[in-house]
Amino acid sequence: MNLPDDAPLVGVLALQGDVHEHEVVLNRVGARVRRVRRAEHLDGLDGIVVPGGESTTIGKMLRRFDLLDDLAARLAGGLPALGTCAGMILLSRELDQDFDQPLLGVLGVRTRRNAFGRQVDSFDTSLDVAGIDGGPVDVSFIRAPVVVEVLDDDVEVLAAVDLGPVVVRQRNLLATSFHPEVTGDDRLHAGWVATLGS
Template sequence: MATPAEGAPVVGVLALQGDVLEHLRALRRVGADAREVRTRGQLDAVDALVLPGGESTTIGRLLEVFDLLDPVRDRVRAGMPVLGTCAGMILLATSLDQDRPQPLIGVLDVQVRRNAFGRQRESFDVELTVPELGEPPVDVSFIRAPVVTEVRAEDVEVLAEVELGPVLVRQGHVWAAAFHPELTGDDRLHAAFVGSLRRVTG
């Protein structure tokens, strides 16, 4: 594994459940100093955070168990950049299109529907057009993926959408993708996120 360059952004990956290793590898490939985050001390040591795909209710409960839900929310509200993918998008949303409550970080002004494309057997890979990331289309995986059903603030940018609705959005320093960009080897979303950190911290 290559050593990060001096001054590389320190990006944590929430390592409670989900695709942690895949995100660490992708972040390192694009030049970040990527580290696992399981404790408050580890959270305090990073410049930005990735919330990986996995099971959103499980991750939410573990955030409470590890006493990280409020600290993560406070850091993001104070300006820490964050990228949530799949379950991470669900956790970042301010509300869900469901009756059953679950723990949310709640910093992205959208409503999200879980499992919008179906269950595990309906998972698929697709080439997704993301003008922000250039050509060719981005190779991504949708696995029990959510979708944005309502955008609730004017400053939420829709960066990519499919027939069901937006699947990649950004609100200032908060990025959220319905898909898994870490599984296909196409690192452009990670590179764009890390590049935004360099512009802020450089």
């Protein structure tokens, strides 16, 4: 898709996970896309997507490719980010588990991995998300995490289920437990892209 040069430039962390799916949606909602695999790929971005996938694998690869500290510093410095599923886990400051894994650690929440169960327990549903017009958003929970504790006063809960918050925002960071990129409902991406550069 040919987009104007002044369209937002969004990076998609491309180490593992739903990279292509996010690229397709971002193009549909008017963003130019760059795959991010090295620190220099962060230069000039208006925002970055940290996609779903396997959070421990993505964390290890962030460290192996010398991206972990650089990306965390950019996020702490204000680079807008959308983290989905594993992306929420990686953005979180703390995890509710008894083993360590590499984290970006910039989002003031404590998160539990696989809170809804295993792969066979995955499900699609509709969910009201604050700030998104047009009725409930179609979402897909796939081995999804949940926020078990909000650690900072400025974390906003935009959607929750019985287990806890599943969409949170803190300043430049937006994180979802679910995969908005696989349902065909582009409103969450569109709303986030519309905030870039504003």
